[in-house]
Amino acid sequence: MGLELSQAMRRFGSRVTIIDRNNRLMHREDDDVTESLQNLFEDEGIDTVLNARVKRITGKSGQSVKVVIEQRGAEKTLEGSHLLVGLSEKEAKAQGIAYRLFKIPMEAVMRASTMSETRGFLKALVEADGDRILGFTGFGVDTGEILSSVQIAMVAGLPYTVLRDAILTHPTLVEGLIPLFLSVPSVPKSASANN
Numbered sequence: 001m002g003l004e005l006s007q008a009m010r011r012f013g014s015r016v017t018i019i020d021r022n023n024r025l026m027h028r029e030d031d032d033v034t035e036s037l038q039n040l041f042e043d044e045g046i047d048t049v050l051n052a053r054v055k056r057i058t059g060k061s062g063q064s065v066k067v068v069i070e071q072r073g074a075e076k077t078l079e080g081s082h083l084l085v086g087l088s089e090k091e092a093k094a095q096g097i098a099y100r101l102f103k104i105p106m107e108a109v110m111r112a113s114t115m116s117e118t119r120g121f122l123k124a125l126v127e128a129d130g131d132r133i134l135g136f137t138g139f140g141v142d143t144g145e146i147l148s149s150v151q152i153a154m155v156a157g158l159p160y161t162v163l164r165d166a167i168l169t170h171p172t173l174v175e176g177l178i179p180l181f182l183s184v185p186s187v188p189k190s191a192s193a194n195n
Contacts, residue, residue: 006041007041009084015047017078019049019052023050051071052076054068054095057085061082061083064080084154084155085135086154087125099128102180102181102185103121105118106176108180109122111175112141122180146176149163163178164177164182
């Protein structure tokens, strides 16, 4: 998803840098696939920073953002206006980013119940001292459809409350965002939390 979004943003005229911790994009694919992708991105003017680990992120997406990475033992700082990174809980903890966790089982999503596909869950990380969505994970039937809506909100810098308060088409899986963001969020978790 991130690669397609990166390409779309570049084609809209943005300068784009992709950060990957591996030595090539889509590292699990065959070499000819990853080489072709790398060449395509170079031709389109998309920068790639490989073998890099994100150490810190500061600023606010949509205004000014700094990403400190470590690459081959050296720290580098990348600066930009937008950050299209969806954090997992593990990544947020590792980077010292405090967050609130919203999580519901798929059985709380009405459409999943009507499809008899209630295995899984939805969860979202929201900044501890604001309403910005930091990351989203969906494990369940067709959760990629739900992810698209969350990505749009993240790219636009919208608060999670926009999704919570929206009147969404019924019955759809995307409608599950309403009970997700109506659920009581966890107490903000800090980087020092070990659980």
